[in-house]
């Protein structure tokens with residue numbers, strides 16, 4: 001007997017052809033992200049190439065109550081793309097066209113499957129760049145859906161501050177455009193921000209209007225090492241409180257530094273708590289910012305400021321930082337990684353980081369730490385051995401670190417999102433009434449509950 005899924009497959013083949021498939025290896029590839037949740041297979045995978053195709057597929061699935069899980073590059077870290085109720089994994093990674101670049105207005109329109117690396121390669125000759133830089137090769141649609149950020153957020157903002165508007169295919173197949181090209185507008189509800197961070201539960205983002213930035217006249221990176229964790233973290237707090245407009249300020253603890261030195265073959269550095277800085281601006285501005293940061297670092301025990309002003313040296317340093325996750329994996333071969341993503345107000349950063357370190361030491365896990373500390377956001381990469389009970393103990397450690405961050409006025413996730421792994425914290429963080437409003441928005445936009453079911457909310 002034909003099922004609802006068969007109906008969808010038959011109809012969708014009419015416009016997607018072989019781009020909708022039940023092939024076993026494709027289903028396996030779409031059964032998980034970069035996380036530790038158990039993989040679950042979708043019934044089929046569909047590769048859409050336009051807004052119209054996404055909308056037609058959604059309308060078919062909605063009419064037959066078949067779940068749809070939007071899929072970008074599958075790099076998310078909280079079980080976001082796991083099809084917990086089966087259905088169709090709707091893959092947008094082939095939507096890679098840069099639709100327009102408006103150089104005088106410094107904005108562009110792209111399809112949702114474009115990656116930041118592809119966009120920046122496209123913009124290279126225009127003297128413009130897109131600054132939001134997660135340490136993965138992910139799609140910008142996925143970044144919108146997870147409200148992602150990266151090392152530049154302290155200066156240029158997260159994806160939220162860099163999206164001007166969206167095209168979204170809704171669950172029933174309607175298509176809406178939100179926002180526009182202007183830098184500000186005071187008309188209507190802010191639907192753009194509603195979809196940013198909605199994790200594929202409210203609609204499928206197919207096109208994005210982005211803000212771009214001019215490449216600064218001067219850029220300089222520096223590395224400073226500290227005898228103890230506290231000095232590094234206190235330097236970050238002092239730099240931010242002094243209002244120094246750093247472009248990046250990233251923290252690596254001694255274990256992460258050891259892993260990174262080995263993985264990136266960095267020479268001349270010790271396995272000690274370390275800050276990576278980057279300054280952007282005019283030649284004089286960069287020099288002044290750097291001097292002020294150096295003086296504050298010295299006050300907190302930092303020494304040996306090492307500069308990297310040419311592009312090659314800077315890129316090498318930041319590639320090493322971006323590859324911290326892979327460095328951690330190589331540090332303990334055969335282990336899986338569970339990454340925490342707590343964020344606290346900057347004045348509470350020392351308590352949060354030192355408390356996390358004490359929790360890690362008490363747990364017996366190896367867990368190198370790294371963080372976008374200028375925003376108060378830090379990650380512990382808990383290395384989980386292949387032993388009975390280890391994953392449960394790692395989750396217990398994750399929960400201790402999150403609980404402290406919440407008690408300090410922070411959030412369980414600065415940039416990775418909720419997915420499956422952080423659902424239990426949503427009510428604690430936002431309160432029951434706010435959660436009820438979120439649920440009613442979900443019901444309004446997706447009354448049949450087909451979009452990424454089982455995510456964001458506990459039931």
Ligand SMILES: Cc1cc2nc3c(=O)[nH]c(=O)nc-3n(C[C@H](O)[C@H](O)[C@H](O)COP(=O)(O)OP(=O)(O)OC[C@H]3O[C@@H](n4cnc5c(N)ncnc54)[C@H](O)[C@@H]3O)c2cc1C
Nearest residue numbers: 072073074075076135138139141142143145148149200205
């Ligand atoms: C090594 C490594 C480093 C990382 N570093 C960072 C970091 O520095 N900062 C950071 O923020 N994150 C980081 N991440 C996490 C991850 O890369 C981000 O969450 C990223 O934004 C996910 O994008 P994606 O294309 O892989 O999305 P996916 O994993 O495919 O999807 C993520 C979620 O978004 C939904 N979704 C995807 N595309 C769309 C769309 N077009 N419309 C609607 N919903 C959609 C999915 O349903 C899912 O819920 C890192 C991950 C790894 C593995």
